Amino acid sequence: MSPDQEKHVFISYVHEDSTEVDKLCKVLEASKIPYWRDRKSLGPGDAWKAKIREAIRGGSMVFLACFSDRSRAKEKSHMNEELTLAVDEFRKMPPGRTWLIPVRFDGGDVPEWDLGAGRVLGDLNYSDLFGEGYAPEAASLVTTIHNLMGDKQLGPVATLNAVEQAAAADRVELMRRLTKEMLLDPTRRIELDDLVSHEVQRILKVLNDADWATRPIGVNIEEQATRIVTEAQILIQITLPFSASLQVAARWGAPETLAPWANGLRSFVQSATRQKSGTVGLLNLRHLPGVVSVMTAALASVASGRWENLKELVAESSVIDSYSPRPLALLEAVDPYKPFGGDELTSNAVARAAQSDAQPAEVVSDLIQNRTQKFYTPIAELLHTVLRPLFEGEMPDTATYDLEFDRAEVILGVLAQDAVNMRKAVDGSTWGRSHWFGRSTWRMAASRNNPVANLQHDLSQRGAAWGPLRGDLFGGDSERASAAVEEYSALFSEIARHRSW
Missing domain, CATH: 3.40.50.10140 (Toll/interleukin-1 receptor homology (TIR) domain)
Structure with a gap:
C-alpha cells in the first residue's frame, strides 16, 4: 500500500x-x-x-x-x-x-x-x-x-x-456494550434490532441443524454423557452473548422496545418443541438457550423492579405446541428440567464443569465413580453459575445475587402456575402444574429464608400496589395472583421438605 x-x-x-x-x-x-x-x-x-x-x-x-x-x-x-x-x-x-x-x-x-x-x-x-x-x-x-x-x-x-x-470472540462484553450504546437512542433502533437478530440467528442455526442430533455420540454411557455435556457447553456459550444484551434490555429498556429479544426468546423455545429425529439426550439440549434466556430476563427484570418488562419478555409469550390445540404459554413450554430430561448424570456433569476448570470427561468419570457429590437442583446451579458474570455490575456481592436469583426463580414458578391455571380455565383440563423450582427449595431449609413466603407477605400487605400487579402481571388481578401464589407455595413447600431430609 x-x-x-x-x-x-x-x-x-x-x-x-x-x-x-x-x-x-x-x-x-x-x-x-x-x-x-x-x-x-x-x-x-x-x-x-x-x-x-x-x-x-x-x-x-x-x-x-x-x-x-x-x-x-x-x-x-x-x-x-x-x-x-x-x-x-x-x-x-x-x-x-x-x-x-x-x-x-x-x-x-x-x-x-x-x-x-x-x-x-x-x-x-x-x-x-x-x-x-x-x-x-x-x-x-x-x-x-x-x-x-x-x-x-x-x-x-x-x-x-x-x-x-482477532479475538476468538468473547462476544459477551461487546454485545453488552453495543446494546447499552444503542438501546436508548431512537435513531439506532434499526441497528440494534439487526444486531439482536444476528445473535438469534447464530443460535437458531445450531438448534435447527438437521444433522446435529443424529451423529453418533459414543459406545458407552461415559462417552455418551461426555458428548452431551460438551454440546451443552457449546450451546450455553453461543447463548450468553444474546443473554448479555437481553440483560441490558430487560433492565433499561421500555416494553415497546423489547420485541427483538422477546421474539428471539420465543423462537428458541419454539425451535426446541419441534419434532425431530436423533438422540434424545441431544434433542433435549435444544431447550437450553430458552431456559438460559428466560432466567436472564427474569433475574434482570425482578432485580430492577421492571415487572412490565418481565410481562413483555416472558409472561405474555406463547408458542405453538404440536401436542396442544392452542398456543402454549412460554413458561409451560420450557422449564429447567427439559434440557436434560431428568438425567442426573449429564445435568450434574454440566453444572460441575461450569463451576470448575475440569474437562467434561473428567467430571463425568468422577460422577460415575461417585467421587463427586450430586446437586439437588443441578440445572439451577448451572444457571446460577453461568449467569453470574452478567450481573456482577448491578449485584457485586454474592449474597445479593443469591437472594435475587431465589426471587427470580419463585416469580417464574408462580407465573408458570398462573399460566397453568389460565389454561385449565379455558380448556377444562385438570392436569398440569408449575415446574419452575430450583436452588431456593433447598436454600430455604439451610437459610430459613423462604422467598415464596416473602412473596405472599408482600402481596397481602400491598394488594393492588404490589409490584407485579402494577406491572400488569396476572392480568393485574390480585385474586388471580393470590391463587397462583398459594398453589405454587404448596408445591414449593412439599419439594423443599423432601430436600431438607
Whole structure:
C-alpha cells in the first residue's frame, strides 16, 4: 500500500510486539481499514526513513502508537523516531483534533512524551487492547477510526464480526456494550434490532441443524454423557452473548422496545418443541438457550423492579405446541428440567464443569465413580453459575445475587402456575402444574429464608400496589395472583421438605 494513494492508519510499534500488532491488523483488515506497517508496506531497497516520513506526513489519517513493557524497556528504537515525527505533526494540528491515539498492549503507563502546550501523550484517550476488555476496546477503536476517516460508521454486526477475526470472540462484553450504546437512542433502533437478530440467528442455526442430533455420540454411557455435556457447553456459550444484551434490555429498556429479544426468546423455545429425529439426550439440549434466556430476563427484570418488562419478555409469550390445540404459554413450554430430561448424570456433569476448570470427561468419570457429590437442583446451579458474570455490575456481592436469583426463580414458578391455571380455565383440563423450582427449595431449609413466603407477605400487605400487579402481571388481578401464589407455595413447600431430609 502506497501512502500517497489512499488514507491509512499508521501503526508504530517495536518488533517485539509483532504478535499483538498482527492481531490488531486482522481487526483493521476485517473492518476494511487500510493501514501502513513497516513489515507490510516497505518494499526491498526502499529508503525506509523517507518512506516512513512520507507515510506519517502524507496520507496518515490516524497514528497508532503501540506500547508495552517491551517497548518501554528499549532506550533506542525506530518507534521513537516515528513518534518524534508524529508529535511534530500533531503539534501543527488544531486543538481537539483526534489523530494520535496511544494503544496499550498491557497495563503499563503511556510514556509521557511532550506534546506541547502543557500536554503529554498520556493525556490523550488511549485504547487498551489486552485482557477481557479487548473486544469492546477494539470495537470502539474501529468506530473511532472510521469516523476520523470520514467513512460511514460500520454497523454493529460488522463491527462484531470484525473484532471476532482477532479475538476468538468473547462476544459477551461487546454485545453488552453495543446494546447499552444503542438501546436508548431512537435513531439506532434499526441497528440494534439487526444486531439482536444476528445473535438469534447464530443460535437458531445450531438448534435447527438437521444433522446435529443424529451423529453418533459414543459406545458407552461415559462417552455418551461426555458428548452431551460438551454440546451443552457449546450451546450455553453461543447463548450468553444474546443473554448479555437481553440483560441490558430487560433492565433499561421500555416494553415497546423489547420485541427483538422477546421474539428471539420465543423462537428458541419454539425451535426446541419441534419434532425431530436423533438422540434424545441431544434433542433435549435444544431447550437450553430458552431456559438460559428466560432466567436472564427474569433475574434482570425482578432485580430492577421492571415487572412490565418481565410481562413483555416472558409472561405474555406463547408458542405453538404440536401436542396442544392452542398456543402454549412460554413458561409451560420450557422449564429447567427439559434440557436434560431428568438425567442426573449429564445435568450434574454440566453444572460441575461450569463451576470448575475440569474437562467434561473428567467430571463425568468422577460422577460415575461417585467421587463427586450430586446437586439437588443441578440445572439451577448451572444457571446460577453461568449467569453470574452478567450481573456482577448491578449485584457485586454474592449474597445479593443469591437472594435475587431465589426471587427470580419463585416469580417464574408462580407465573408458570398462573399460566397453568389460565389454561385449565379455558380448556377444562385438570392436569398440569408449575415446574419452575430450583436452588431456593433447598436454600430455604439451610437459610430459613423462604422467598415464596416473602412473596405472599408482600402481596397481602400491598394488594393492588404490589409490584407485579402494577406491572400488569396476572392480568393485574390480585385474586388471580393470590391463587397462583398459594398453589405454587404448596408445591414449593412439599419439594423443599423432601430436600431438607
